Amino acid sequence: MPTIFSRLLGSLLPLALSGATLAGEVQVAVAANFSAPMQALAEQFAQASGHQALLSFGSTGKFYAQISNGAPFDILLSADSSTPATLISDGSAVPGSQFTYASGRLVLWSAQPGRVDDQGAVLERGEFAHLAISNPATAPYGAAALEVLRGLGLERRLKDRLVQGDSITQAYQFVASGNAELGFIALSQVYLDGRITQGSAWQVPAERHAALQQDAVLLTRGQANPAALALLEHLRSAPAKALIARYGYGVD
Amino acid sequence: MSAEDLGAIWLTLKLATLVTLLLLLLGTPLAWWLARTRSPWKTPIAALVAMPLVLPPTVMGFYLLLLLGPQGPLGQLTQALGLLPFSFAGLVLASMLYSLPFVVQPLQNAFAAIGPRPLEVAATLRASPWDSFRHVVLPLARPGFISASVLGFAHTVGEFGVVLMIGGNIPDKTRVVSVQIYDHVEAMQYANAHVLAGCLLLFSFVVLLILNRQQRKIVHD
Numbered sequence: 118m119p120t121i122f123s124r125l126l127g128s129l130l131p132l133a134l135s136g137a138t139l140a141g142e143v144q145v146a147v148a149a150n151f152s153a154p155m156q157a158l159a160e161q162f163a164q165a166s167g168h169q170a171l172l173s174f175g176s177t178g179k180f181y182a183q184i185s186n187g188a189p190f191d192i193l194l195s196a197d198s199s200t201p202a203t204l205i206s207d208g209s210a211v212p213g214s215q216f217t218y219a220s221g222r223l224v225l226w227s228a229q230p231g232r233v234d235d236q237g238a239v240l241e242r243g244e245f246a247h248l249a250i251s252n253p254a255t256a257p258y259g260a261a262a263l264e265v266l267r268g269l270g271l272e273r274r275l276k277d278r279l280v281q282g283d284s285i286t287q288a289y290q291f292v293a294s295g296n297a298e299l300g301f302i303a304l305s306q307v308y309l310d311g312r313i314t315q316g317s318a319w320q321v322p323a324e325r326h327a328a329l330q331q332d333a334v335l336l337t338r339g340q341a342n343p344a345a346l347a348l349l350e351h352l353r354s355a356p357a358k359a360l361i362a363r364y365g366y367g368v369d
Numbered sequence: 370m371s372a373e374d375l376g377a378i379w380l381t382l383k384l385a386t387l388v389t390l391l392l393l394l395l396g397t398p399l400a401w402w403l404a405r406t407r408s409p410w411k412t413p414i415a416a417l418v419a420m421p422l423v424l425p426p427t428v429m430g431f432y433l434l435l436l437l438g439p440q441g442p443l444g445q446l447t448q449a450l451g452l453l454p455f456s457f458a459g460l461v462l463a464s465m466l467y468s469l470p471f472v473v474q475p476l477q478n479a480f481a482a483i484g485p486r487p488l489e490v491a492a493t494l495r496a497s498p499w500d501s502f503r504h505v506v507l508p509l510a511r512p513g514f515i516s517a518s519v520l521g522f523a524h525t526v527g528e529f530g531v532v533l534m535i536g537g538n539i540p541d542k543t544r545v546v547s548v549q550i551y552d553h554v555e556a557m558q559y560a561n562a563h564v565l566a567g568c569l570l571l572f573s574f575v576v577l578l579i580l581n582r583q584q585r586k587i588v589h590d
Contacts, residue, residue: 178555203557247455252538255555280455280537283551290431291537295440296454 141168141344144189146180148196148331150285150303151219154364155194161360162351168344176284178255184209184336191339192348194218197257201334214335218352220367221329222304223261225319228293237319239299240271245278249291249300252281261326262301268325308365374565376541377549384545385525388464392472392521400476419470426467430534433463455537463535464525471520479513480506512584519580523573
């Protein structure tokens, strides 16, 4: 009897122990434009590792202010590459941990099918009252949109028709609700598995604007958290990259 | 302070002043009716007036965006009247809805506190209803008017969520101080945000101080 009992114990104990050490939690601050893929990624990550990723979505600028003031996040998935760099130089993030997890793609979009042609000539024709962008001073997609307009020589002409959303999400709302006929938004907002899901769109060629590099960084608070390290590892894995690409982001 | 900051301040003052005046104009008859009526509609209407207190401002702004937009249920009307989102007029309309309870409720309370007696006395002295309203009700309800103006003005100056949702951040049309401060914070220009927020606080403090003094003087007189 004792042998069976000790054998049973011997086989169960490591399992219980490994379970206890494995099922960790990681608090992730996620740029709003990445919310849909990140929810799918968190599920994939939980299945692969047993760890749980707890997600908060918001603007990178707000996260910067919160993290600088002690917000309990382990990882930041930023909408840009400069905020992670600033956090590292501030001492709030771990040097050497920054890497690009996705490259954003810009799209000129209308909720109406057939309104936007696949060359963006609708901008030249100017048959619209409002063109929504996200705030160029705070949102990288907004800055990229201005750059595209400048490249087309339309920045001056369309200046009075620009309406700015606080984030790319709001720019989308302006267009989706029909208040703005057109808008520059993130491809990921209207794209799944190789297709535009609604309305009409011009996928802006990537060379028309500076790269929308979105970087992840390990925050000081998360440097000893195994779940945080595992998530960063997972973001670089092939299944994760395939998933990210499905949502219309570029991956290396 | 940059020209954009100054523009935002000027726009905010313009918006808050206009909204307060319009609300006093429309809120007075509404509050009068609410204070006097025995109609069964009184409680549902009073509840409707208080509704903007319940919804979070960004949520209210979101539904106004859907409602007032060209494809929304009121789109035809708002388009004809020029009250669409992304315009100053649209912002005035949204702010009036947002600040409505802050103007109507103090007025309603002030009217209710007067009671029927002074009006009956005025009527026996052959004052017309308009006469007694001007010469009896208005002076007696003056503290209520001051409260309503202060609250309506201050609440509109501090408005953020609604403007954020339907404004479109257009300089000199919809970019008010609160949005400008928010943008500074988002862009990590904290020094600019501090200056502007400081000015807003100082200005509001002075205005509220003056009005409260005014009110105390009336009460003491």
